[in-house]
Amino acid sequence: MTASLSTSRVSTLPRAIIRLLLAASLLHCSTQTSYNTSNPARGPGQLLEDTDALNTLPLTTADDAIPHARMVTPPADGELPNCDGACTTFCTDLNLQNPLNRALCHSAWGVGLDTQPIHTLQACRRLHMDLWGRFPSLAEAKQNCEGNTWSQTVANLLQSDHFVRQCRAHWADQFEYNTTRVSVERIYDLDQIVERLCRGTLAYNRFAEVAASHPVLTRQHDTPGDRAEAAYRIFLGRSPFTNERSDVGRLYAPWDNDYYDSQALGQRLPDAWVRYGCIGTDEGDTGSCTSVLFGYNTVDLGTPDLRSTRESGGDRTMWSGLLSAEEWRVLQAPGRVLAAQSLFWEHQVDALLQHYMGYDLAREIPTARSELVQYLVDHHGDLRALHFAIATSAAYLQSTEGSTATDHRWTYGPLKQTPAEGWLTSLTHHAGLIQNGTHDWGSCDPRISHPEDFLDNDSTAIAYGLVEASAWTLDQEGQLQTTFSDYAKSLGGCPDNDPSGRFSTVSVLTTSTQLSIATELCDPLLDGIENHAANEILIPSGTVDNAAINPDGAVAVLEHQVARFFGRSPTDDEVTEIRLAGEECERLRCTAEEFARPLCYALLSSAEVLFY
């Protein structure tokens, strides 16, 4: 009996026996293979072809010199720029290499609008938050951003594990990882695919093909139309029109929602199954699994074989974990359909521009979108190329400070609110609570949205080990360390997608929370709060904790903390004020610690950490 034999030809008794044998052999296989708690990924990602890096960073694009504006009358506030022939010639003659700069020229320099130059350390701070998810200290900023071309700096940051972690968290948000709704093994599988995307070894269109039919997407939705809707939102940035939902939804018709039992984890895990109801049995059924709106596309898995073990609504169904590589390829039809549309590329450009700029630059300067789409395609769909082009562009490298002749949005820099986790990580990192990658307050891992489900009394040692090997932190008693995630959730980070996602807002209560965190870190009133920043973090080396503070000492503490927390040197105003504070402390006989801790609170609670 071969695997391709239709189940309709198998008599009941032999089929039952064969299923039993098959199940026994699968069980045997699963128990023979030791479970890797660091990498429990199982799914289509394991079948994905290996590829080398699509590009080498830094890309050949040179750092453009920022030009001065052409000497013409710039457009007035509210007036759209009109790049005439002379403007076009001006821009062409500049021979700008960066695609975003080329687009920007026609709306800025070419029409008489200057851009705002930025200080390297300010740019460095912004780049670190956008790529690494935290602010650098002054020492880090100097090490990472000085002495290199900006292209090399961006390339270095893009190639670090910090960027990959940020990138993976972004896609975790997009796919709303949630271990209650879909198997943790599938989430790890998609995360590994995402990692390849983030490391530049997987083209974005190829990623979309696999991800749009990945169980993490299909299992989270009930109907084919809902799955099509989710794929449209993620990859095209909009809901499908009614006809698109219906048509592309047919390519999701084979998917079914069910469960499988994981002996290793001791849990029944929600997962995707495939249903054979609409295909294979007769030609007339094929239409319910065929899309015709974007060419003829169908998902024909053939006839069910011995791997299909359940019935649902009268149809044979099979656990997606048993799909062959060829069957996975067939099921990737929705992603192929979406990736063939220009909006697919445009949406990704728009989304990244929004991420870096904090406003919709593609709407303000539509040619920015087309230039970047072409650039992305020219670089084989390597999303890192898009990050690189934007982060090295003049549009991004502008100061938020000072005034401009007009309020055209692209002529001054973006000011964004620091994301919750970035704010918390920066504070705790600079306060010395992160040592060798271990965070005293714990962390959170988007791949396991509900770690507590793996740590209850019924959990197996493997389930426990899964959490232990993740970014979540367990204390010495095996309890989950949730200080970081609790705070982050209060401020809009560490989403459990249950169902809400990330948010950022400024309100009385979030501000109170932030002030409370600064209090906890700095212990400004010397209350003996546990886990606060150590004195050696807050006081310059060579100064003892109980040294008497005078104006010079006060300035030394200020310089030390401003460098550590803000990644810069103090301004003259700050030095003047702190000298006065030092005089007051001298009269009151403050010690270095009594001065350093309130100063820590004043700095860490400031708007300078909340916005960048």
Next chain:
Amino acid sequence: MPKKKSPKVPHPTPPKRVQLHSRRAFVKGMGAAAAVTAVAPTLWIPRVARADSFNTIKHLVYVRLNGGFRFTAAYNGDVASEFNPYGLASGVASGVQWGPSALLESSPWLSGDAATVQARTDLGMSTMPQIANSMAVVPCVDHEPLSGGADGNHGTGLERYYTGYAGGGTSFLTMINYALRDRVATGSNVSSDALPAFSLGSSGMALGAGIYAAYRPAVIEGTNFSRFRTSASSGLPDWATQFAGATDARMRDRQHTTHQPTVDNYIQSRAASARFDAIFGDPILNIDDTSETPIDGLTQSQLQTLLGNSGAGRRARLALRLFHFGCPAVYFGEGGYDMHSNEENNLPSSMEGPNQLLCGLNAALRAMAHPDGGTYWDHTLVVLGSEFGRTGRGNRFNSARGTDHNSDNATRWMSMPFMGGAVQNNGQGGKMFGRTRPSDLAAEGTVYSYRTIMKTLMHMLGGDHDDFFPADNPTDILVDGA
């Protein structure tokens, strides 16, 4: 420990009800008293026909039984064994219609250490069957009463629970804050000292965009409200306070003019947060305070005696203290009921959680004097829900002795309990509003949508809910049973 004087928080004055006509009289006049099997979408006519339940409560405890809960096995138990394999409870108070199941008998708090049991008994704590007549149950609350089946999907089911719709953008607690925007300190209301609604654990209850963004409730993870304190602000040396202010101001002033309001918003928020320092630092919100000074009639340790120290118990204790400061609603989750396997063994012991929560709240609310007169029981409603029910797929349990969730009736109906003075004092305790056929759970009475329930609760809180769910009417069954 000396008792710290708590800030005087004027309890929000309930709005005067606008009642041009009695909706009931209007409906009766139209002769439209015929029973329906589902609440079809109708047009809610703002401010013309308020139901009698308007402004009947001041506080809401809204609890989610996490993960999807097998409601028929607890609060609608008089059904076939495939829907309630645990049987019915004994010793149920008289006049109870809604079929308390045997799972509600679990009352470990009344056994064990004699002194603790005595303390609980002295505080008025009893068992679920005994207090079953103080709550009403709506057996058929549905996501979409006009749809063909249940939404058994965790994601969308929960979205509906939080927002009323799959993909909804505004959570129920955000709606409450908006509905009560004239009374609580939220949005642009800087004159009120009454705390807004709080979500104790889930940001899913804090969604809101556009004009509703400013009304999102605070989300507090963990159970220690003392983490919220900002005591440093008031104790800092003057130079540090001035330096902090100057640092913010300098940051604002050097920005491009279009960015300055962004930073200024934080500066103002920081100034406003100082107003709440006294509240956030008040020992009343420190539920672990061991002081023997009663607050509204009960000490913190007495509350712990009643509600325990579990996550939900601690959140419930904090909720009651937040109510002291005018907070209208608190949301939190309880337990984890996504028991696809081994529910048969695990659910009975897990039911200790919601059982103690309801019994503890029942006793605590009755024992606590409300600042506006009467007891908290008179002014508070406790409501339990979940994202969906659970099914044994036609059997008592699935193949793993657990339950799943799909499109069937067992998944579909959330049989929600409503407990509080507004129900019992109005003679509705023990009643069931709607009915299911025991053999197949087909609805034999009115089916209510989650949106109707939310609208009703906002209505009972006396809020302006005109903006929300215009096709769903609030109902006043909980206070008049009609």
